Amino acid sequence: MITSTANAQVKELVKLMKKSRARDEARLFLIEGPRMAGELVSDPDWCTKIQKIYLSESYAVKNEGERESLENTAAVEILSDPVFAHVSGTKTPQGILAVVKRRTYNMSDILGDDPGRTHVLVLDNLQDPGNLGTIFRTAEAAGVTGIILSRDCVDIYNPKVVRSTMGAVLRMPFLCVDDLPGTIGELKAAGIKVYAAHLKGKRAYDQEDYKTGCAFLIGNEGNGLRDEVAECADHFVLIPMQGKAESLNAAVAASVLMFEVSRQRRN
Template sequence: MINSTSNKQVKRVINLQAKAKARREEGLYAAEGLRMCREFAPSEVEALYVTPAFEGQKENKEWLKAFSYEVVTEEVMKAMADTRTPQGVLAVARQKTYALDDLIKPGKENAPILLMLLENIQDPGNLGTILRSGEGAGITGVIMSRDTVDIYSPKVIRSTMGSVLRVPFLYTDDFTAVCTRLKEHGIRLFAAHLKGMNNYDCQDYTENMGFLIGNEANGLTEAAARTADCCIQIPMAGKVESLNAAVAASVLMFEAARQRRAKG
């Protein structure tokens, strides 16, 4: 049993939780909680840590049979965890990698492409919610500018509720160039923009397409907005000027899902 927070493994986990650079260099990340950890296949996990209380529960013993794991004290688990009240299980998992070609393939049952293109999203909760809502709406992938928040940060991982393991994604150093390449592949782009002249629910999202969503405070850069085939807006009642980035993205994704169901 690991009972010291000075243990080398413990320090490594704490470093992975705190630093995006460490996660990038090692190609690893930490994920907490039974719901998230149960999403992993044993081959995806480099290390698994549990407390004696977690290990002692009958249903957990059965699940743990597939894994090699270390037992740690409650104090050590609290030191490693990013949450205030850890659930007694934490995994160090291997990051997934995708190429652009993986994201421009049709979806399940040859469904049309539906991409989310995120420029400089900074709030971990927004990114996590977009992935989770996106999976529910049937998106086929997420493409992010390099300055978007780290998808493997603890808060993003928790917000995705496992969707990060199932939705293909990638970061790009040249966001506008990737947008241009998508258009060359026949993928129509719609930019969510305050100056959009077209209401979002009056457009056709049933073919290969993607939604451009910009930074929470500043929206899309002009360069990114210019790559769009159409700038759209979500009409607002009252004195509300705009929606939270994740809410706006969800409205758009589920409108696309509704249209695709209707087309059948």
């Protein structure tokens, strides 16, 4: 059992928890909590990517049978409760943390098996971890086939983002790209219609037909879509609003659009 915060493994965990550069260089990310850890272990594609599992001393004692099961999947290390609290990204640690190798996706994963049913979100410079996590979680519920992010979006492997996805980050294909307009061009070349919620829109979002492959462009929380990204859209649409609100939260706007696609295809 590791009882010192000066331990090399503990220092590495802290770096992975706090620094995106460390996560990028190691090609690793962290999963915390029994629910998401359970998904990792039960998924054949993900369980092979678990590098190591860390348990707090109290968690290991209370869940001895689970500990033995986990040891059949990956190496397990016990941390004293104070040390586990030191490395945890939450105020109330749940006692289990996994170090996981990243999974690589490509454009075919984003498009899905049926191009006619493709439903993509394209995110331009989103910065709020909660927004990004909510978008991933909602996207899965709305039947989105994949998400494309500009490289300057908040780190998808930020522990706050990972937690707020509620496991969707393990199931939703995504790509982080340097050339967002170029990637949108690839979508259009594949026959995907590209829409952007924009003040220049002439039609309400629910007046368009999303029954074939479609993609939505979602911009930065404060500044919206960059001009060069907005110009890639085939159509601008409006989300009609009452009252004095000038805009919607990025995650809310994305949810409205995603579930309109879901509604049309369901009906």
